Amino acid sequence: MHEFGAQLANGLALGAIYALIALGYTMVYGIVELINFAHGDVYTFGSFITLVILTALGITGEAHGVLLVVAVVVALLGSALACGVLAILIERVAYRPLRNAPRLAPLITAIGVSFILENALQLWKGPAPITVPALIPNPRFLGGTFSLAQVSVIVLAVVTMFALQFLVHRTRLGMQMRAVAQDRDAAALVGIDANRTIALTFLIAGALAGIAGMASGVYYQSTWFLNGFGAGLKSFTAAVLGGIGNIAGAMLGGFCIGLLEAFTSATIGGQWANVAVFTVLIAVLVIRPNGLLGTNLPDKL
Amino acid sequence: MRIRALFSLSLALLSCGLVACGTSSQSSSSSSPASKTITLGVDLPLSGADSSVGDSTLNGVKLAVEQANKMGLPGGFTIVVNAIDDAVQGVHSPQQGASNMRTFVADPSVLAVIGPYNSNVAQAQIPISNAAPLLQIGPSVVSDGLTIGAAARALRRTNPDTISFFRVCTTDAHQGSAAARFAMKLGWKRAYVVDDNETYGLDLANVFDRDFSKSGGTILGHDHLAKSQQDFSALLTKIAATKPDVIFFGGVTSTGGGLMKQQMARAGLAKVPFLGGDGLPDIATAIGKAADGTYYTLAAPNVEKLASAKTFVKQYTARFHAPVGAYSANAYAATLVAIDAIKRALAANANALPTRASVIAQAAKTNALSTPIGRISFDANGDVKNPVVSLYEIKNGQATFLDQQFF
Structure with a gap:
């Protein structure tokens, strides 16, 4: 029973990281129908920035008290901001000029940006995995099953999702985003600056990747330049599984994949984890082609 | 249709990733x-x-x-x-x-x-x-x-x-046997075996598995990793529940050895020795102090002794x-x-x-x-005659020579 609880914690924490990345895929896809393949690498960038910030604060291991709070806040905000700015830059340079090009074109530039980022990150921190300070102390809750780091990651993901839901459905910016997603020209006619709205969407998606990068760096205590390749692919799968364009769907998809991976590793064996994930994905898509919660895309006329 | 396009795209991305950069x-x-x-x-x-x-x-x-x-x-x-x-x-x-x-x-x-x-x-x-x-x-x-x-x-x-x-x-046969003998000599009776499912790691783990149980040790379980696995929490939780004396890892630092060892501390396995073959000597470079408690064999004599x-x-x-x-x-x-x-x-x-x-x-x-x-000198297969296997332990991020065996 204790082991089951611990595996539940492992799966939820892993799923929370997938979910945070998946939210970014889903936001961008929702508004410009682009699979932003560079998103995974923005997430890697976030973990690198976290490492830089923690090093600057002089943190090499677990932190306590005020220092812990300051470090978490600064690292979260810092990497969210840095990744948000990076995402805006990517959008401005590689996607906006192709706004009216055939849909394959920005997709290829997305793959190109992904490779450029990976190589830039490799030049920056070298080709080998890098250690990130543990930062979060390791007390355990609920009969020792959940660690503080796991609880933090899960809470962070859920809070972020609700904030995002609120933003998209209850604020002026959210309304503009939905308008641009539905019909960019009509939105422009009623005075919405579509380019600005799309840029802000990228900022938010990038910031989410930054938050995920910070969380995973601290949780796994390591990162490397290709970190976002596998995680990005899994998270993208999570977004599709939940229903792309659907914020709650991305979260649900992320947790499903995380739990599946953890319990497959715990029972059948780790080498089957990916097989299990993709088998379930195929099964779900055959029955519900729009994902678990349905896609949430505007109807194009 | 859209979903199908997404799929072929993710495939395309994967294969792009495989394009060489030699x-x-x-x-x-x-x-x-x-x-x-x-x-x-x-x-x-x-x-x-x-x-x-x-x-x-x-x-x-x-x-x-x-x-x-x-x-x-x-x-x-x-x-x-x-x-x-x-x-x-x-x-x-x-x-x-x-x-x-x-x-x-x-x-x-x-x-x-x-x-x-x-x-x-x-x-x-x-x-x-x-x-x-x-x-x-x-x-x-x-x-x-x-x-x-x-x-x-x-x-x-x-x-x-x-x-x-x-x-x-x-x-591998010599290295795996030597690792099993070293483990028994160090008093480790219960081992959990993990390998990276590659040629080298799987061979090594299988030989260790066989020889360790032959000489009276208990194998608590034998798991294989997925390629590019980054999250080891589920596996480590499962291993921790079996209370092993030692974890044997068949594989190299880059195929999971480094990340797995690093995540062991948080899974309550900080004190359990992490034993492996000659795929692990660079583990301290990869994960620093977290590598302490790693033991590895080298398919070579201890250079400084010769x-x-x-x-x-x-x-x-x-x-x-x-x-x-x-x-x-x-x-x-x-x-x-x-x-x-x-x-x-x-x-x-x-x-x-x-x-x-x-x-x-x-x-x-x-x-x-x-x-x-x-x-x-070489034998008829192209292997060296008189092989030697040596054992090292990582302490404070440094490899320390422990023992060697001649076959």
Whole structure:
């Protein structure tokens, strides 16, 4: 029973990281129908920035008290901001000029940006995995099953999702985003600056990747330049599984994949984890082609 | 329709990821026609997670070649090194290794190849070097099936009776048995075995598994990792519940060894020893202090204990201003074997460029060649006679020699 609880914690924490990345895929896809393949690498960038910030604060291991709070806040905000700015830059340079090009074109530039980022990150921190300070102390809750780091990651993901839901459905910016997603020209006619709205969407998606990068760096205590390749692919799968364009769907998809991976590793064996994930994905898509919660895309006329 | 497009795109991205980035660090000068150069091909992982060990292995080759050139070869030949990276996207790749071997075979100035570092790369390369046939010497590849039995014969499918692949290290069988014996000697009775599902790791883990239970130990479980696995929490939680005395890892630092060891502390396994083979010597470089408590075997004698190695260590550190890597001495020895064979082949051919076949024939006749890792002779399979396995422990991020076994 204790082991089951611990595996539940492992799966939820892993799923929370997938979910945070998946939210970014889903936001961008929702508004410009682009699979932003560079998103995974923005997430890697976030973990690198976290490492830089923690090093600057002089943190090499677990932190306590005020220092812990300051470090978490600064690292979260810092990497969210840095990744948000990076995402805006990517959008401005590689996607906006192709706004009216055939849909394959920005997709290829997305793959190109992904490779450029990976190589830039490799030049920056070298080709080998890098250690990130543990930062979060390791007390355990609920009969020792959940660690503080796991609880933090899960809470962070859920809070972020609700904030995002609120933003998209209850604020002026959210309304503009939905308008641009539905019909960019009509939105422009009623005075919405579509380019600005799309840029802000990228900022938010990038910031989410930054938050995920910070969380995973601290949780796994390591990162490397290709970190976002596998995680990005899994998270993208999570977004599709939940229903792309659907914020709650991305979260649900992320947790499903995380739990599946953890319990497959715990029972059948780790080498089957990916097989299990993709088998379930195929099964779900055959029955519900729009994902678990349905896609949430505007109807194009 | 959209979903299907997404799928094929993610596939497309995956295959993009597999597109090679093999880079040549030094090009050979095979273009000049009557050139007096002989090229030594080197295939190692020189980028990505294996690069620290790849670079120090390449340095061993460079040192031997520089010394040989300084002394001069018969007929006024000089040797140049053409080192090609076999890592793609940061991980050693059998496909890239095979493509590198084809590059070497196509270059007539290449008379021998040193490498690779990883057994699955060797599996992809041996059929190509055997078909040429071209002398290939592995400094560190320990999988049994590369030289022994039907598996090795299948790799030599073109010329089954020509042994063109030799290695200066010992085999998984010896290493796995030695690890099992070391574990018993250190009083570890209950082991959990994990491997990376690659040629080298799986072989090693299976031998350990078999020998450890044969000598009275309990195997609590045996799991395999997925490729590029990053999250080990589920596996480690499961292992922690079995309360092992030791975790045996079959694999290398880059295929999960480093990340798994790093995550052990948080899973309540901080005090459990992490034992593995010669895939782990670079673990302290990868994860620093978190590597403490790692024990690993090397398919080589302890270099610092051998008188013949002292000179090598001195020359190596003077030349590269870096500590000797785990397989630097092996690479140096493999290169000495190749150069020695080339020299004898030159002498037998009136100091003109010898054929590849004659270089192979001379390599097989290597007789107690003095190297920093002992005197080298080969058996009928191309393996060294009198192998040695040594055991190290990582303390405060430093490898400490513990014990060695002779077979």
